[in-house]
Amino acid sequence: MxxxxxxxxxxxxxxxxxxxxxxxxxxxxxxxxxxxxxxxxxxxxxxxxxxxxxxxxxxxxxxxxxxxxxxxxxxxxxxxxxxxxxxxxxxxxxxxxxxxxxxxxxxxxxxxxxxxxxxxxxxxxxxxxxxxxxxxxxxxxxxxxxxxxxxxxxxxxxxxxxxxxxxxxxxxxQALLHQQLTDAMTSRSVIDQALGVLMGQQRCTASEAFALLRQASQHRNRKLREVAAEIITQVSGESPQPAPGFISPRQHS
Missing domain, CATH: 3.30.450.40 (GAF domain)
Incomplete structure (x- = not known):
């Protein structure tokens, strides 16, 4: 036993x-x-x-x-x-x-x-x-x-x-959170690039450029990031470059 x-x-x-x-x-x-x-x-x-x-x-x-x-x-x-x-x-x-x-x-x-x-x-x-x-x-x-x-x-x-x-x-x-943060950063980067293009073209402020971008998004029934990407591609001839991946404090240390 x-x-x-x-x-x-x-x-x-x-x-x-x-x-x-x-x-x-x-x-x-x-x-x-x-x-x-x-x-x-x-x-x-x-x-x-x-x-x-x-x-x-x-x-x-x-x-x-x-x-x-x-x-x-x-x-x-x-x-x-x-x-x-x-x-x-x-x-x-x-x-x-x-x-x-x-x-x-x-x-x-x-x-x-x-x-x-x-x-x-x-x-x-x-x-x-x-x-x-x-x-x-x-x-x-x-x-x-x-x-x-x-x-x-x-x-x-x-x-x-x-x-x-x-x-x-x-x-x-944690993996899901990491991906969500990375996606959010990528979207923000693309939108910021498009705002810079609009500010230069329209000689307007960042707030005015964002209003123009949002108006175009609503009119076309497209996501804000998609419209922003189209603007960048039209001006540069290339798709917007992705932002660097999100790095958590734990990974960075």
Whole structure:
């Protein structure tokens, strides 16, 4: 028994290492989630399959699954609008099904899940910045599959997975912010160049030049930047040059 326990602990430690190796590789979010469910199914050994349910637009959908069984079990719950993974997602609590045949909590889900051979499950909420954003769903094909050790490992792995997901989502937000700032700087640069052209041509102030540019934008039903780019191209014979990319203080230091 000690050897089995030590082997399980070793798998859990290895799983942590794999999660944070993924972080170092800066993967796409969907790649990371796909790895999470496959590693979870390996770490929590009674589980036959693992799925990850996440919120979107007020609903729930499966973003990754280690096997078809998990995907089917999740879909049954979405169709029935009830089940352990939805319970975990909606209430932010761990939901265990020891013996689905004897469990009467979700009758519409239970009937179809039993037909697919599901006998038990363990659903664990994933929390990011204090909000439950998903639920990790582990499915088993025999009763009483999840021992105390299995539950402990599932809880530990889910906590580490949520921590890693938090980092990745923050990185994604930063990347989006960086792109938005770069786009804004590029637009501003093009508009400023066009204003300079108009000021020279019309011998007017910057405010007057901007009013002319805005009037042309409204009259043509075109974006301000597009009209500005046309003016620069007409005068120079070349498309406007992009502004240098935005560099955050962290990158600059």
């Amino acid at each position: 000690a050897a089995v326990s030590n082997a399980a602990e070793s798998r859990l430690v290895s799983a942590y290492g794999r999660l944070f190796s993924l972080l170092a590789e800066s993967p796409e979010v969907d790649v990371f989630l796909d790895q999470v469910v496959h590693v979870a199914a390996e770490v929590v050994t009674p589980a036959v399959a693992c799925g990850l349910t996440m919120r979107r637009d007020g609903g729930a959908f499966t973003v990754a699954s280690s096997a078809d069984l998990a995907a089917r079990a999740d879909e049954i719950q979405y169709g029935a609008d009830e089940g352990p993974c939805l319970e975990a997602l909606r209430h932010g609590k761990v939901v265990e099904v020891t013996d689905l045949r004897a469990d009467e909590r979700w009758p519409r889900y239970r009937e179809h899940a039993l037909e697919h051979g599901i006998a038990g499950s363990l659903s664990l909420p994933m929390t990011v910045d204090g909000e439950t954003v998903g639920a990790l769903n582990l499915y088993a094909t025999h009763r009483g599959a999840f021992t105390d050790t299995a539950r402990r490992h599932a809880l530990a792995f889910t906590a580490q997975g949520a921590a890693a997901l938090t980092v990745i989502l923050r990185q994604a937000d």
